[in-house]
Structure formats: structure tokens, C-alpha cells
């Protein structure tokens with residue numbers, strides 16, 4: 351398995367406050383990786399470090415085998431769409447493609463034109479007069495036409511309506527099917543991750559809580575419901591991620607590779623939303639639990 355992003359003890363501090371801490375990641379190439387977490391968790395910070403727009407305060411990060419944005423070749427390997435899907439308001443759609451062609455050695459003009467055509471964008475229209483959804487699509491088209499090895503998307507659909515969001519994700523998934531591409535996509539919408547991603551990283555309060563293959567994570571996490579019990583009495587092979595109790599009943603979310611044989615538990619599978627919320631719960635004090643949007 352080759353690695354597209356490798357972080358070792360990575361941290362970023364703004365003045366006295368850590369936005370990202372002790373980050374250890376080994377993200378596999380050729381996957382669509384969902385980076386999920388509540389507002390302020392550190393997602394943009396991690397993605398900006400990966401894009402080379404920020405320098406680490408501690409540790410190191412490697413992208414596509416080298417330091418981010420270290421030279422022209424490294425810059426060409428990575429396509430980045432920042433959170434506000436930036437475009438040049440006074441330039442037309444066609445001007446954007448000309449700019450892309452001049453700035454990027456591996457630019458694929460056929461891909462860019464075909465996508466603009468398919469999206470029904472008028473090449474003469476200024477980017478400043480496009481709708482939010484069209485601007486996001488233009489930014490994605492620019493990033494894809496670079497033919498990057500890694501595409502980094504920072505909450506690309508956050509400001510889009512559900513239809514524009516779906517169209518954006520559709521275009522992305524088509525591109526992933528057509529090009530050999532690794533994608534890291536941040537979102538606080540579980541539904542986007544569910545639809546698009548096959549690998550998950552959950553980031554809460556500046557720390558990575560869990561990272562892994564999505565199917566494997568879902569298969570190894572279970573909800574246990576039974577008579578009230580101290581979670582500390584569970585076998586060592588069962589890691590308790592979250593626990594809640596009533597007077598008589600205990601509900602746990604546990605991670606284990608092994609079958610749960612204790613007949614006193616009723617055992618259920620979980621979905622992605624349960625998984626993400628459990629890891630948020632695990633890291634957050636009850637009084638200030640972070641918010642995660644679950645939109646369908």
C-alpha cells in the first residue's frame with residue numbers, strides 16, 4: 351500500500367493555542383478519504399499543512415512522498431480547493447482555463463473544456479457573477495485539470511444547496527472513476543462522507559480520534575445494550591469508545607476485532623453517524639459537546 355499523506359507528530363499552534371496536535375497519519379493512496387469533525391476541530395489547518403500553505407509548529411508532513419509544495423514538481427502533484435472555493439471574480443471562465451494552462455505543466459485542456467461544457471458554463475461569463483455552486487464547480491474543474499495525484503478539498507460543498515452539493519459530489523466521483531487520484535475531502539456533513547468516501551479520519555479538538563478503512567471501522571464497532579454495568583469490567587480486547595447509563599441500563603459503543611460472546615449484552619451494528627458521534631462524545635466533556643450536522 352503506498353501512502354499519499356504521512357504525518358509524524360504533526361502540530362500547528364496559533365499564538366498559544368494548538369489547532370492541531372500530535373497528529374500521526376498514514377493515509378493510503380488511491381482512496382477517497384473523508385476528514386470529519388466539528389467546527390474548529392483543526393480540519394482546515396491539517397489540509398493547509400498538507401497543501402504547503404502552512405508550516406508545521408512541530409513534527410513533519412509528507413505528501414506524495416515529499417515535503418508539501420517544496421518545488422514545481424511537488425506543486426503539480428497536488429490540487430487544492432480551499433474552503434471558500436476561490437476564483438478570480440473579474441476573470442471569465444475561459445480566462446481561468448488560460449491561467450490554468452499557463453501555470454500548470456501537466457494541465458489537461460481537454461478535461462477542463464469538456465467539464466465546463468458539461469456543466470453548461472458560459473466561457474465568457476465572469477467568475478464573480480457565477481452562482482456559488484457554479485464557482486465551486488469551476489474551482490473543482492481547475493484542480494482536476496491539473497491532473498494531480500492528490501486532490502485536497504476543504505469543505506467544498508459547505509455553502510451549496512442540496513442539489514448543487516449533489517452535482518458537485520457527482521462530478522467529483524466521476525473524476526475519481528476516470529483519473530487515478532487520491533482525494534482528501536473535509537466535511538462536517540456525514541452524508542457527503544457516506545456517499546463519497548471509503549476511508550475516514552475523525553478529528554476533534556485538534557486531535558485525530560480515529561482513522562481507518564470505512565467498512566472495517568463499521569465492522570469492528572458495535573453497540574452493546576444490557577443491564578447497568580461498569581465499562582471497566584469489559585475484556586481488554588473491547589475498547590469502550592462511548593458509554594451512557596440509565597438507572598438500570600448501560601449502552602456502550604465498543605471497538606473490537608473479536609466476536610462479542612457475552613450473552614448479557616444485546617449487540618447491534620452501527621452506522622457512520624453513530625461512529626462519528628461516538629468519537630466526538632469520547633473527546634468532548636459533556637457540557638460542551640461539539641456539533642455535527644447530519645443532513646440527508
Ligand SMILES: Nc1ncnc2c1ncn2[C@@H]1O[C@H](COP(=O)(O)OP(=O)(O)OP(=O)(O)O)[C@@H](O)[C@H]1O
Nearest residue numbers: 364368369387388389390391392393394395396538
Ligand atoms: N489564522 C489563525 N489564527 C489564529 N487561530 C486560528 C487561525 N486559523 C485557525 N485558527 C484556530 O484553530 C482552530 C482550528 O481551526 P480550523 O479552521 O483548522 O478548524 P476546522 O475544523 O477547519 O473548522 P471549520 O469546520 O469551522 O472550518 C480553531 O480554534 C481556530 O479558531
